[in-house]
Amino acid sequence: MLKVMNEKELKQFIDKLNNDYKVAAPVKKQQGKQEILEYDYIEEFEEIHLEEQPDKSPKEFFLPQNEVLDPEAIAKSNPEENKTIIFGVRSCDIEALRVFDDVFLDDTYVDPYYEKRRDNTIIIGYSCPHREPTCFCDQLGISPHENKLADLYLYKFDDKYWIKSINEDSEKLIKDLADGDEDLFDEKLKNKKDNFGESDFKFNMETPIPEEKAFNAPIWDDIAEKCLGCGVCTYYCPTCFCFNFFFDEDDKENQKYRSWDSCMFSLFTKHASGHNPRETQGQRWRQRLMHKFSYHPQNYGGLSCVGCGRCVKKCPVTLDIREALKSTEEYLKDEGGAVVED
Amino acid sequence: MKTETLLDHKAEIIKITQETGVNLNIKTFRYRFLDEEIRKNFTFRPGQFMMVTIDGIGEAPFGFASSPTQKDYIELSVKNVGLVTNAIHNLKVGDIIGVRGPYGNGFPVEETIGKNIVFIGGGIGLAPLRSLINYVLDEEKRKQFGNVQLLNAFRSPDDLIFKYDYDKWENSPDTIVKYTIDEPCEKWDYCVGFPHTLLKDELNCELQNTKYFTCGPPIMIKFVTEELKNLNIDPADIITTLEMRMSCGVGKCGKCNIGHYYVCKDGPVFTLEQLGEMPDEY
Numbered sequence: 001m002l003k004v005m006n007e008k009e010l011k012q013f014i015d016k017l018n019n020d021y022k023v024a025a026p027v028k029k030q031q032g033k034q035e036i037l038e039y040d041y042i043e044e045f046e047e048i049h050l051e052e053q054p055d056k057s058p059k060e061f062f063l064p065q066n067e068v069l070d071p072e073a074i075a076k077s078n079p080e081e082n083k084t085i086i087f088g089v090r091s092c093d094i095e096a097l098r099v100f101d102d103v104f105l106d107d108t109y110v111d112p113y114y115e116k117r118r119d120n121t122i123i124i125g126y127s128c129p130h131r132e133p134t135c136f137c138d139q140l141g142i143s144p145h146e147n148k149l150a151d152l153y154l155y156k157f158d159d160k161y162w163i164k165s166i167n168e169d170s171e172k173l174i175k176d177l178a179d180g181d182e183d184l185f186d187e188k189l190k191n192k193k194d195n196f197g198e199s200d201f202k203f204n205m206e207t208p209i210p211e212e213k214a215f216n217a218p219i220w221d222d223i224a225e226k227c228l229g230c231g232v233c234t235y236y237c238p239t240c241f242c243f244n245f246f247f248d249e250d251d252k253e254n255q256k257y258r259s260w261d262s263c264m265f266s267l268f269t270k271h272a273s274g275h276n277p278r279e280t281q282g283q284r285w286r287q288r289l290m291h292k293f294s295y296h297p298q299n300y301g302g303l304s305c306v307g308c309g310r311c312v313k314k315c316p317v318t319l320d321i322r323e324a325l326k327s328t329e330e331y332l333k334d335e336g337g338a339v340v341e342d
Numbered sequence: 343m344k345t346e347t348l349l350d351h352k353a354e355i356i357k358i359t360q361e362t363g364v365n366l367n368i369k370t371f372r373y374r375f376l377d378e379e380i381r382k383n384f385t386f387r388p389g390q391f392m393m394v395t396i397d398g399i400g401e402a403p404f405g406f407a408s409s410p411t412q413k414d415y416i417e418l419s420v421k422n423v424g425l426v427t428n429a430i431h432n433l434k435v436g437d438i439i440g441v442r443g444p445y446g447n448g449f450p451v452e453e454t455i456g457k458n459i460v461f462i463g464g465g466i467g468l469a470p471l472r473s474l475i476n477y478v479l480d481e482e483k484r485k486q487f488g489n490v491q492l493l494n495a496f497r498s499p500d501d502l503i504f505k506y507d508y509d510k511w512e513n514s515p516d517t518i519v520k521y522t523i524d525e526p527c528e529k530w531d532y533c534v535g536f537p538h539t540l541l542k543d544e545l546n547c548e549l550q551n552t553k554y555f556t557c558g559p560p561i562m563i564k565f566v567t568e569e570l571k572n573l574n575i576d577p578a579d580i581i582t583t584l585e586m587r588m589s590c591g592v593g594k595c596g597k598c599n600i601g602h603y604y605v606c607k608d609g610p611v612f613t614l615e616q617l618g619e620m621p622d623e624y
Contacts, residue, residue, distance in 0.1 A: 071347055108607065109346040109592040211601050215621040242596030244589050245348075247398050254397040256349060261595070269587050269597055272402070272424025275560070277586070277600075277623050287599075295602035 001165040004180035010161045011045040013177065017085055018042065021122070024061065025087040026054040039086060050088045050156075051129050057093040057238030057308065058086050062100055062117050065235075069245075069256045074113050078120040088126040088154070091147040092137045092308040096238035097123070098149055102300040103241055113258075122170065124163075125150035127189075131197055134309025136322060139203035142306055145193055157188040199307075201322040205329050208297035214290060217331045221282035223289075223324045226317040229281055231262035233311035233319075234288065239304045242268075263287045289324055346592050350395040350440025352376045355433050356415060361503040367422040368466055368503055369431055370407060372415045373439060386410050387448030388474035389583055389611045393591050394418065394430065395440030402426040403588050405470030405610070406444070409477040416441075419469035419503065445591040446610050449474050449581065454553045458488035460545060462537050462566050464495040464558025465503075470583050471557050472504055479514045488552075489516040491545050495537040495558065497524050520544055538565040547573050554580045560624075567614050580614035584624055600624050 005013060017023050022041055025048040029036045037049055039058040061084065097118070104114035128144035137144055146153050151170040155162040162180050165171045234240040244261035247254070261268060264284050270276040278284050296304035305321070312320050357372035375381040386406055395401045402424075408417035422431045433439065451474070459478060463471040478487050492511060496502050502521070512519045522533035522540055533540055537558075541547055547570065554575060556566045563582050570580050586598035586605040593607035601621040603609065
């Protein structure tokens with residue numbers, strides 16, 4: 001189902017959705033002198049900023065930075081009759097949900113907290129308006145223009161907004177809007193794609209990256225030389241999901257807390273005995289890159305990097321995963337193989 | 343498909359055994375689930391592990407030290423090394439702990455049926471092996487397995503654990519039990535030396551039809567498995583169990599992986615053949 005709106009109609013559409021559901025979208029927040037663009041529930045349409053890449057992905061809606069593990073509380077806070085709609089999500093951040101689904105909806109052990117939030121969320125994607133210099137989703141097989149993992153997709157061509165349903169369930173949300181002309185839409189989308197440009201960074205490796213060869217490559221200490229181990233890359237990463245549990249001695253109810261953790265921290269793998277399988281920052285960088293490009297793909301099929309470039313943007317010492325991938329590629333090429341020839 | 347809330351079930355400590363002296367503080371805790379349904383339906387395999395929660399303090403993984411053939415209670419043996427283990431050591435009979443699990447693959451029990459078995463355990467590493475030893479030597483199970491050899495290694499005579507089991511082990515049919523300590527000592531009539539130096543002369547390491555189970559400090563596992571390989575044992579028949587820091591136990595929290603294998607889910611039991619294919623990061 002394809003529909004078309006002007007900006008005023010889009011506002012009416014979002015306001016109506018916000019009556020029937022809870023709508024979250026990228027909104028600006030003042031943090032000291034800085035403005036942060038992050039997903040939050042909106043009061044009105046005017047708060048929404050679609051044209052810039054949000055500083056944070058919406059992963060906190062699915063895996064909060066801190067949460068109390070309580071199945072009853074989560075059922076209560078996610079009633080079926082009041083779903084959350086996350087509006088304006090870019091393809092990279094939508095693709096990141098595939099990675100979360102792989103892990104948290106894994107057949108062997110389903111995570112009920114994630115499952116509840118995921119089931120209770122409708123995603124409206126937004127076709128990327130432009131490439132950031134740090135973006136490289138196109139190199140990882142992800143289209144910045146649309147993503148089938150969303151429920152609905154919004155496109156802006158000139159001053160018109162087009163919205164397309166991806167599954168039958170979401171058709172009811174847009175059925176009252178004016179029909180769009182399929183041929184005209186296809187032409188405009190093709191035109192957008194043709195003029196969008198490509199990432200300067202080229203990813204030429206076969207994936208999964210060969211585990212043994214890349215693991216033993218003598219490149220990791222050099223890659224991590226500047227790394228502070230601050231974990232910012234993993235906190236901003238839309239696909240990073242590692243977590244830890246906490247207990248509060250003063251908490252009379254003895255609740256169990258789950259919080260984000262990071263493979264970039266030295267304590268992440270440290271045993272009580274003092275032994276640490278990953279003692280150096282080089283080993284931790286290797287874990288981060290290999291998890292995304294070798295281990296996750298071996299276990300689940302797809303990469304667990306979506307090329308959003310936030311880790312590049314946010315690193316306080318300008319470490320760049322694209323450079324690390326290039327080093328890996330050059331090493332593997334010298335070793336013969338694992339690189340796709342142009 | 344199984345839903346995993348990551349929350350524990352309450353269990354009561356019903357017996358505490360001080361295993362070692364002050365130098366290596368190991369205690370064994372016997373517990374029982376408070377909920378009768380759970381108590382009745384709880385099953386596990388030797389080699390699997392549980393997550394034990396001490397409210398307000400933390401949670402850590404422990405291998406089952408008792409055999410699943412023991413239906414009345416479960417045992418875990420704990421060496422006091424960190425925050426959680428220290429809190430466990432401070433528990434008294436009647437105290438409540440949290441337990442969730444079982445997790446992990448467990449020892450390949452079915453593949454071992456009809457085979458001879460060699461157990462080489464060092465220190466607290468004997469605890470996960472004891473689950474399988476007591477399973478194999480259980481009166482009803484004993485005839486399913488061939489001859490059994492045990493080499494139990496400890497630092498000194500003060501460090502022996504599970505002493506109350508030794509009579510039963512030694513008196514089991516077709517079972518040989520040997521003990522060793524690191525250095526010679528008065529009134530010690532058994533073997534002396536690190537276990538890998540004793541394999542050739544003290545045990546009958548057959549090439550065919552035998553499974554080798556070893557667990558102990560990482561360095562001991564390394565030397566024992568290497569020596570077994572030198573004796574031409576097939577790496578697929580050499581089985582060990584690993585320990586890693588973990589939070590979830592179900593392959594999600596991201597801490598315990600060695601390459602693409604998760605010790606909590608794909609392990610903790612691995613053959614030497616599998617370990618050979620894994621990156622050296624444990």
